[in-house]
Amino acid sequence: MEKNLAPLEALSQYFRSDYFPLTKQEEEELARRFMERTVKRRAFLLQEGEVCRYASFVVAGCFKMYAVDKSGKEHNLLFAVENEWITDLASFYAEQPARVYVEALEPATVLQIKHDDLLDLFTHYHKFDRNFRILVERGYIALQDRLLQSISATAEERYQNFLTQYPHWARRLPNTQIASYLGITPEFLSKIRKDRVTKPGKA
Amino acid sequence: MEKNLAPLEALSQYFRSDYFPLTKQEEEELARRFMERTVKRRAFLLQEGEVCRYASFVVAGCFKMYAVDKSGKEHNLLFAVENEWITDLASFYAEQPARVYVEALEPATVLQIKHDDLLDLFTHYHKFDRNFRILVERGYIALQDRLLQSISATAEERYQNFLTQYPHWARRLPNTQIASYLGITPEFLSKIRKDRVTKPGKA
DNA sequence: CGTCTATTTGAATGTACTCAAAAGCGGTGG
DNA sequence: CCACCGCTTTTGAGTACATTCAAATAGACG
Numbered sequence: 001m002e003k004n005l006a007p008l009e010a011l012s013q014y015f016r017s018d019y020f021p022l023t024k025q026e027e028e029e030l031a032r033r034f035m036e037r038t039v040k041r042r043a044f045l046l047q048e049g050e051v052c053r054y055a056s057f058v059v060a061g062c063f064k065m066y067a068v069d070k071s072g073k074e075h076n077l078l079f080a081v082e083n084e085w086i087t088d089l090a091s092f093y094a095e096q097p098a099r100v101y102v103e104a105l106e107p108a109t110v111l112q113i114k115h116d117d118l119l120d121l122f123t124h125y126h127k128f129d130r131n132f133r134i135l136v137e138r139g140y141i142a143l144q145d146r147l148l149q150s151i152s153a154t155a156e157e158r159y160q161n162f163l164t165q166y167p168h169w170a171r172r173l174p175n176t177q178i179a180s181y182l183g184i185t186p187e188f189l190s191k192i193r194k195d196r197v198t199k200p201g202k203a
Numbered sequence: 204m205e206k207n208l209a210p211l212e213a214l215s216q217y218f219r220s221d222y223f224p225l226t227k228q229e230e231e232e233l234a235r236r237f238m239e240r241t242v243k244r245r246a247f248l249l250q251e252g253e254v255c256r257y258a259s260f261v262v263a264g265c266f267k268m269y270a271v272d273k274s275g276k277e278h279n280l281l282f283a284v285e286n287e288w289i290t291d292l293a294s295f296y297a298e299q300p301a302r303v304y305v306e307a308l309e310p311a312t313v314l315q316i317k318h319d320d321l322l323d324l325f326t327h328y329h330k331f332d333r334n335f336r337i338l339v340e341r342g343y344i345a346l347q348d349r350l351l352q353s354i355s356a357t358a359e360e361r362y363q364n365f366l367t368q369y370p371h372w373a374r375r376l377p378n379t380q381i382a383s384y385l386g387i388t389p390e391f392l393s394k395i396r397k398d399r400v401t402k403p404g405k406a
Numbered sequence: 407c408g409t410c411t412a413t414t415t416g417a418a419t420g421t422a423c424t425c426a427a428a429a430g431c432g433g434t435g436g
Numbered sequence: 437c438c439a440c441c442g443c444t445t446t447t448g449a450g451t452a453c454a455t456t457c458a459a460a461t462a463g464a465c466g
Contacts, residue, residue: 136340137339151278185455187456187457191454377443
């Protein structure tokens with residue numbers, strides 16, 4: 001059985017492998033400001049109406065971010081598993097009440113940093129400004145791609161693309177959560193899946 | 204009649220009013236690297252298959268960014284008017300072929316910077332890393348909001364929200380372009396507009 | 407096992423699309 | 437000043453994609 005990295009080591013490793021790697025000192029400053037937190041399945045990192053006080057990096061487990069519409073239906077905006085971030089940027093930066101929920105779909109561990117501490121890192125350590133710029137750019141690109149599909153593709157196409165683009169999410173999420181992410185009902189996703197078996201892609 | 208700002212002055216003004224203002228030296232470095240370009244109505248800043256070589260800041264006029272699906276239909280992802288940016292980040296940063304077009308809807312003037320020159324600015328002048336981080340964060344927030352509407356709101360609600368959120372776009376864009384942005388057909392938008400007059404919002 | 411949630415099924419319905427065509431609107435040239 | 441062109445907007449009939457609601461079935465967990 002694999003030994004898990006210590007949470008803070010996982011975060012340093014994350015920057016090392018995909019961004020401008022941190023110096024020893026930067027890693028120490030990071031460690032000083034991030035706090036570990038474990039949450040149970042169905043616990044919330046954030047609820048509608050609260051201000052999002054922390055940026056959260058997922059070390060273990062799985063989260064969804066969703067909004068609830070006037071008729072009470074949930075709409076998933078984002079999932080996050082190990083080595084992904086989940087933060088309501090709108091609430092976090094403007095320090096305004098969130099319009100979304102962030103909820104654990106599995107028992108989870110996150111590393112969290114307060115707004116002021118993050119701004120502090122940005123101010124004193126150039127590299128964080130840069131790494132977070134890149135991080136958000138990547139998020140923006142993914143989001144734009146998803147928006148394009150949402151306005152141009154059928155439900156079946158969106159499901160196909162989801163399976164190929166996010167297999168690591170698809171494997172561990174219930175279909176009802178995926179349906180909500182795709183903007184369709186669970187019933188309709190079920191029909192799509194049935195049809196895929198009956199009349200396969202190209203055969 | 205108002206005197207227009209010189210293009211580069213408009214860009215400095217843009218950072219001054221909404222971001223961390225630039226020093227004289229930073230403004231000079233900016234001026235050194237941005238190039239002015241005027242384009243006619245219907246001219247392209249970017250076409251599918253090309254690599255997006257420039258980040259573009261709109262000084263005058265109006266653009267749309269759109270993707271074309273397999274059946275040849277256009278889907279608008281973004282508009283940009285004065286003091287807004289229009290750049291295919293996915294193509295620009297990865298230096299890969301774009302999947303979108305950027306086309307002038309009116310005669311326009313833009314300021315453009317090359318990929319390498321922008322990275323250079325980031326490297327030598329901390330503030331650009333920061334200002335562009337914030338810039339992209341704001342774009343991300345707007346995009347997430349739009350995605351939420353796309354998966355949760357009806358066409359009529361999306362149109363209403365568009366009118367209230369982006370009046371400066373709504374005023375100068377033809378309905379066919381707005382329909383494409385909302386992910387509906389022009390015909391259906393026309394029906395929505397008719398119904399709005401017949402049975403007004405709350406009366 | 408019993409409970410809770412996820413998934414599937416079916417019938418009726420609704421929202422938005424397609425296609426075709428007409429009407430409106432602004433510019434341009436004769 | 438009028439006629440014509442290109443483009444946008446509107447209208448209508450028929451259709452397709454996806455939803456709603458209700459209920460049956462299947463899985464997972466303690």
